[in-house]
Amino acid sequence: MLKNFWYGCEFSSAVTSQPKQIVMLNQKFVLYRDSQGQVVALKDQCSHRGAALSLGWVEDGCIRCPYHGWKFQADGKCIDIPANAPETPIPKKARIETYPVQEKYGYVWLFYGDLPEEERPPIPPFPEFEDPTFNQIFLELKYQTHYTRCIENTLDSAHLAIVHAKSFGAGFRQDPRVPDYQVQEENWGISAKIKYANFTKPQNIFKLFFSPSYTELNTKTTFYLPNITKVEVDFVRGKMINYAIHLPVDENTTITKRIQFRNVLKQQWADSLFVKSLYKSLNEDRIVSESQYPAVIPDSLSAEVHCPSDALPLAYRKLRQKYLAMGWGLKSNNCQSNNFNSHLEQHSSTLVVK
Numbered sequence: 001m002l003k004n005f006w007y008g009c010e011f012s013s014a015v016t017s018q019p020k021q022i023v024m025l026n027q028k029f030v031l032y033r034d035s036q037g038q039v040v041a042l043k044d045q046c047s048h049r050g051a052a053l054s055l056g057w058v059e060d061g062c063i064r065c066p067y068h069g070w071k072f073q074a075d076g077k078c079i080d081i082p083a084n085a086p087e088t089p090i091p092k093k094a095r096i097e098t099y100p101v102q103e104k105y106g107y108v109w110l111f112y113g114d115l116p117e118e119e120r121p122p123i124p125p126f127p128e129f130e131d132p133t134f135n136q137i138f139l140e141l142k143y144q145t146h147y148t149r150c151i152e153n154t155l156d157s158a159h160l161a162i163v164h165a166k167s168f169g170a171g172f173r174q175d176p177r178v179p180d181y182q183v184q185e186e187n188w189g190i191s192a193k194i195k196y197a198n199f200t201k202p203q204n205i206f207k208l209f210f211s212p213s214y215t216e217l218n219t220k221t222t223f224y225l226p227n228i229t230k231v232e233v234d235f236v237r238g239k240m241i242n243y244a245i246h247l248p249v250d251e252n253t254t255i256t257k258r259i260q261f262r263n264v265l266k267q268q269w270a271d272s273l274f275v276k277s278l279y280k281s282l283n284e285d286r287i288v289s290e291s292q293y294p295a296v297i298p299d300s301l302s303a304e305v306h307c308p309s310d311a312l313p314l315a316y317r318k319l320r321q322k323y324l325a326m327g328w329g330l331k332s333n334n335c336q337s338n339n340f341n342s343h344l345e346q347h348s349s350t351l352v353v354k
C-alpha cells in the first residue's frame with residue numbers, strides 16, 4: 001500500500017451529514033458533510049478513549065463522540081467536553097488527526113501521506129464524467145484479496161477468453177490470442193492499446209451491438225497510481241469505459257468502486273442490464289482473484305512466470321516497486337496498533353446505481 005496519493009474512498013452520493021466510517025490502508029477514517037455541504041475527513045478514533053467517532057453525530061459542522069460527547073471541529077480541535085465545568089481548559093492534545101479531501105468525478109478523495117499540497121500527485125483525469133454523450137452507472141464490489149491482485153486482473157488481457165468465456169469473453173472464443181502490444185508511459189501511470197481483429201458475437205447484452213457477427217475491438221487499458229484502472233473499449237458501434245478504484249481495505253480485502261460510461265443504449269431502463277452484466281463479469285473475476293496465492297503480488301519479479309501478454313501487469317509491478325523503493329510504502333503490520341478494528345460491516349457488497 002502506498003502513501004502520498006489521493007484515494008477515491010467513497011462515492012460522493014454516499015457521504016451525508018451522517019458520519020460514515022471508511023476503512024482503507026489498514027486504518028479507519030470518518031467522513032461527514034458540514035452545514036455547507038463540505039466533506040470533512042478525520043481519523044475515526046477519539047483522542048479520549050479511542051471510541052469510533054463515526055458512531056457519533058454531527059452538530060454545527062462539528063462531530064460529537066458517541067462515548068463521552070466530546071465535540072471536535074472540522075480541523076480536529078476539541079471545543080467541548082460535557083463532563084467538564086465550563087471554565088476548565090481543554091487539553092491541546094485532545095485533537096483528532098484530519099486529512100485533506102476533495103470531491104471530483106463522483107468520488108470523495110482523501111489525501112493520505114506527508115507531502116505538502118504543491119507536491120502531491122494529481123487525481124487522474126476522468127474526462128467522460130462531464131461529457132453528456134456518455135451515460136454512467138456506479139457500482140461497488142468486495143473482494144477477499146489484496147488490491148494488487150485486483151489491479152492486475154484488470155490490466156490482464158489473457159484471461160478474458162478464459163474467465164469470461166460465458167459472458168463477453170465468448171467473443172474471443174475463436175481467437176484467444178493476445179496481439180502483441182507496447183506499454184506506454186502515462187502521467188503517473190502506464191497504458192497499453194490492443195486491437196482485436198476477430199471479436200465474434202458475445203453472449204450477453206453486448207451481442208446487441210454486433211452485426212454482422214464479428215467486429216473489430218479497439219481497447220486501451222490504463223493504470224494510474226496508486227490504484228486506478230481505466231479500460232476503454234471501442235466496438236465500432238459504440239464505446240464503453242470502465243473506471244475502477246481498487247480501494248485497499250486491508251491485506252486481504254479490497255473494495256472496487258467503479259463507474260462505467262457508455263455512449264450506446266443510453267436510456268435509463270438499460271442501466272440495470274449493464275449493471276447486471278458488469279456484476280456477472282466481476283464475479284467471474286472475483287472467484288479467480290480470490291483464489292490467487294499469495295494474496296499480494298510477490299515482491300520478486302522472478303517469483304511467478306511471465307509471458308508476452310503479461311507486459312502491462314509486469315509494468316505495473318515494476319512501477320509499484322519503484323514507489324516502494326522511494327519509501328512510499330505503508331507498513332502492513334499496523335492493523336492492531338492503528339485503529340483497525342472496524343465496527344461496521346459497511347463493506348458488504350452493495351450496489352449504487354445512479
Ligand code: FES
Pocket residue numbers: 046047048049050051065066067068069070
Ligand atoms: S471516547 Fe470519545 S469522548 Fe470519551
Ligand SMILES: [Fe+2]
Pocket residue numbers: 153159160163164281285
Ligand atoms: Fe476480468
